[in-house]
Amino acid sequence: MTKEAQKPVVKVAVIGLGRAGHFHLQSITDLPQAVKLTWVIDVDKEKAQRIAAERGCNWSDQLDEALKGPDAVDAVVIASATDTHFPYIMQALRADKAVLAEKPISHELHEVEEAVELAKTKNLAFVCGYQRRADRHFRELKRQLDAGAIGNLKLLKTCSRDNPIPPMEYLRTSGGIFHDMLIHDFDMLDFLSGGQVPESVTATGHSYHPEIEAMGDVDICAVMFKYASGLIAMVDTCRNASYGYDQRIEAFGERGMLTAKNELTSTVELAKADGHRMPSALYSFPQRYVQAYKSELTEFIELVQAGRDSELHRLEQKAMLRHPNVVRTTIAAEMSWKQGNTMEIAKVDSLLTRTPDGAVATKVDDMQRPEKLRRLDIVEEMLSKYEKHCMQTVAFVKEQHERWLKFDKGELSVFEALQILSDLGDRRGLQAAERCRGQGAPDWLQLVALIHDLGKVMALPQLAGKDLLDEWAVLGDSFPVGCAPDMVGLPDSKKNLDHSHPLYGTKNGIYQSGCGISNLMMSWGKDEYIYHMLKFNKCTLPAEALNTIRLQSFSLWHEKGAYSQFEATEDAETLKWVKELNQMCRSDRTGDDQPAGFGQADWMVELLKKYNMDGKLKW
Ligand SMILES: NC(=O)c1ccc[n+]([C@@H]2O[C@H](COP(=O)([O-])OP(=O)(O)OC[C@H]3O[C@@H](n4cnc5c(N)ncnc54)[C@H](O)[C@@H]3O)[C@@H](O)[C@H]2O)c1
Numbered sequence: 001m002t003k004e005a006q007k008p009v010v011k012v013a014v015i016g017l018g019r020a021g022h023f024h025l026q027s028i029t030d031l032p033q034a035v036k037l038t039w040v041i042d043v044d045k046e047k048a049q050r051i052a053a054e055r056g057c058n059w060s061d062q063l064d065e066a067l068k069g070p071d072a073v074d075a076v077v078i079a080s081a082t083d084t085h086f087p088y089i090m091q092a093l094r095a096d097k098a099v100l101a102e103k104p105i106s107h108e109l110h111e112v113e114e115a116v117e118l119a120k121t122k123n124l125a126f127v128c129g130y131q132r133r134a135d136r137h138f139r140e141l142k143r144q145l146d147a148g149a150i151g152n153l154k155l156l157k158t159c160s161r162d163n164p165i166p167p168m169e170y171l172r173t174s175g176g177i178f179h180d181m182l183i184h185d186f187d188m189l190d191f192l193s194g195g196q197v198p199e200s201v202t203a204t205g206h207s208y209h210p211e212i213e214a215m216g217d218v219d220i221c222a223v224m225f226k227y228a229s230g231l232i233a234m235v236d237t238c239r240n241a242s243y244g245y246d247q248r249i250e251a252f253g254e255r256g257m258l259t260a261k262n263e264l265t266s267t268v269e270l271a272k273a274d275g276h277r278m279p280s281a282l283y284s285f286p287q288r289y290v291q292a293y294k295s296e297l298t299e300f301i302e303l304v305q306a307g308r309d310s311e312l313h314r315l316e317q318k319a320m321l322r323h324p325n326v327v328r329t330t331i332a333a334e335m336s337w338k339q340g341n342t343m344e345i346a347k348v349d350s351l352l353t354r355t356p357d358g359a360v361a362t363k364v365d366d367m368q369r370p371e372k373l374r375r376l377d378i379v380e381e382m383l384s385k386y387e388k389h390c391m392q393t394v395a396f397v398k399e400q401h402e403r404w405l406k407f408d409k410g411e412l413s414v415f416e417a418l419q420i421l422s423d424l425g426d427r428r429g430l431q432a433a434e435r436c437r438g439q440g441a442p443d444w445l446q447l448v449a450l451i452h453d454l455g456k457v458m459a460l461p462q463l464a465g466k467d468l469l470d471e472w473a474v475l476g477d478s479f480p481v482g483c484a485p486d487m488v489g490l491p492d493s494k495k496n497l498d499h500s501h502p503l504y505g506t507k508n509g510i511y512q513s514g515c516g517i518s519n520l521m522m523s524w525g526k527d528e529y530i531y532h533m534l535k536f537n538k539c540t541l542p543a544e545a546l547n548t549i550r551l552q553s554f555s556l557w558h559e560k561g562a563y564s565q566f567e568a569t570e571d572a573e574t575l576k577w578v579k580e581l582n583q584m585c586r587s588d589r590t591g592d593d594q595p596a597g598f599g600q601a602d603w604m605v606e607l608l609k610k611y612n613m614d615g616k617l618k619w
Pocket of ligand 1: 043
């Protein structure tokens with residue numbers, strides 16, 4: 001038996017199964033010898049149940065059960081919404097469990113102090129998910145810095161620009177850009193400066209995004225710190241960088257400079273007579289920090305395995321004290337932005353005040369916030385549309401082609417894909433197909449109705465894996481990219497970067513008048529995917545069937561007559577069938593034609609065979 005195999009397997013519960021929950025689940029999958037996923041927990045019971053079934057573990061919508069009984073865990077990974085971190089941390093620590101909590105521990109300094117105090121008193125492993133500390137590039141920069149490569153450190157610069165803009169629903173409970181994003185940079189400053197606490201901070205910011213402004217938050221920020229040692233640190237951050245995820249660090253010292261450049265999709269640079277072309281940036285944090293998330297979890301598990309008497313544990317207990325420092329710095333930076341002046345870090349504690357119910361609040365709280373949040377609820381329905389129209393650019397669509405049109409995600413039969421959607425309560429395809437058949441529609445339209453929604457699998461982790469897409473990139477209306485929007489009655493989408501592009505922002509953009517609707521590059525979503533998937537798998541559906549699938553959600557065209565400058569004669573046929581399909585798919589129909597369960601009717605099997613879609617297809 002190897003030494004590795006003798007280490008105890010750590011039983012783990014993961015709380016919160018969203019974006020962060022998924023990267024932790026992935027890291028757990030990568031450590032089969034050391035970790036046993038025993039519980040998954042989410043307030044979204046269906047999600048918890050589904051993921052538990054996929055992973056073969058227990059599920060719950062609360063933590064209690066995972067802490068006791070035969071399947072009790074040794075450690076808890078907390079990746080739920082930010083405002084739930086502190087109560088879960090305390091519950092897990094009180095039950096003597098080791099904790100890896102996503103950042104931030106809490107926005108409240110006294111809660112962070114309480115959590116650290118409890119972890120120390122109980123002598124338990126308590127790690128916060130500042131994964132940049134585990135990133136190989138930043139670690140190498142730190143190693144050289146500590147080895148004296150640039151001598152005395154004079155200036156630190158960190159840059160972190162997110163992509164894509166997070167869902168508005170997420171931002172509403174994120175605690176704002178200071179506690180949600182900048183705290184990562186402030187933790188890096190602590191890491192790189194060797195735990196120095198700044199003396200003062202000056203921050204400024206602006207909101208370009210109306211919904212973020214309505215939350216009382218900003219989407220771009222610059223923060224400057226001054227330290228007693230003379231060190232100056234500068235941080236710039238932004239919620240959305242058009243060119244992809246951007247994370248850089250520069251350390252300037254008396255004998256040189258260390259730079260950690262942004263990580264790109266490859267290291268290959270193309271040089272030609274007209275210039276040099278670099279590869280694109282990585283898409284977002286799950287791609288950029290995949291190694292760091294795994295190292296972070298591996299090190300946490302090693303810490304738990306090492307035991308409470310180990311040197312590793314003793315060092316981590318000592319290092320835990322940085323958490324209140326980083327949160328104090330964050331609060332000071334947020335105060336500086338709100339008040340528009342330089343804040344002395346030492347004054348922060350005296351500026352925190354107790355409210356009558358005992359909670360601690362900053363004196364500079366934005367009292368309008370609740371009202372602004374209510375306003376946001378009203379427009380929420382519009383947001384996914386808004387988000388989609390902002391985010392779908394030529395570059396984004398090309399990137400999705402790159403990710404999805406290789407069809408290397410797995411193999412599924414049409415019935416297996418239908419079963420997945422059916423298990424999630426989505427039987428629209430089956431219902432629409434039955435209606436088509438009942439009304440004597442052509443057999444290919446019956447089949448199109450059956451499969452018209454299967455592209456939704458792009459939003460399912462079991463198929464999408466690392467390329468999992470948010471809803472706005474899978475569902476909703478479609479429209480062409482590469483030309484100016486012709487969006488009657490839709491929210492303003494001026495934030496779409498292509499709209500200020502010299503070519504993509506013009507009426508015809510990259511197309512010619514009369515080029516044909518089916519020749520447009522459509523926004524990325526379920527229809528585009530299923531259209532290409534059918535072609536890739538050499539199904540023999542007629543062209544009008546494929547065009548109908550592809551353009552089914554382009555309601556700006558088929559309902560509102562927009563983009564008519566691109567129409568060609570042959571589009572009239574597609575238009576007729578798209579309208580027919582939409583009529584059949586309308587969910588407001590009541591009727592007894594809706595199948596109660598999911599069965600593979602013989603006629604479906606026959607049609608799949610006829611159009612070469614039986615058996616497994618590549619997705
Ligand atoms: N370290 C990083 O790089 C990183 C990246 C993304 C998010 N995060 C952090 O992870 C946390 C989650 O962010 P996300 O992007 O995954 O959000 P998300 O909205 O995608 O997922 C949050 C999940 O938590 C669940 N949840 C909410 N309240 C819960 C509760 N009381 N109990 C159990 N489950 C609950 C939700 O149903 C959802 O499934 C945030 O605090 C965020 O700051 C960290």
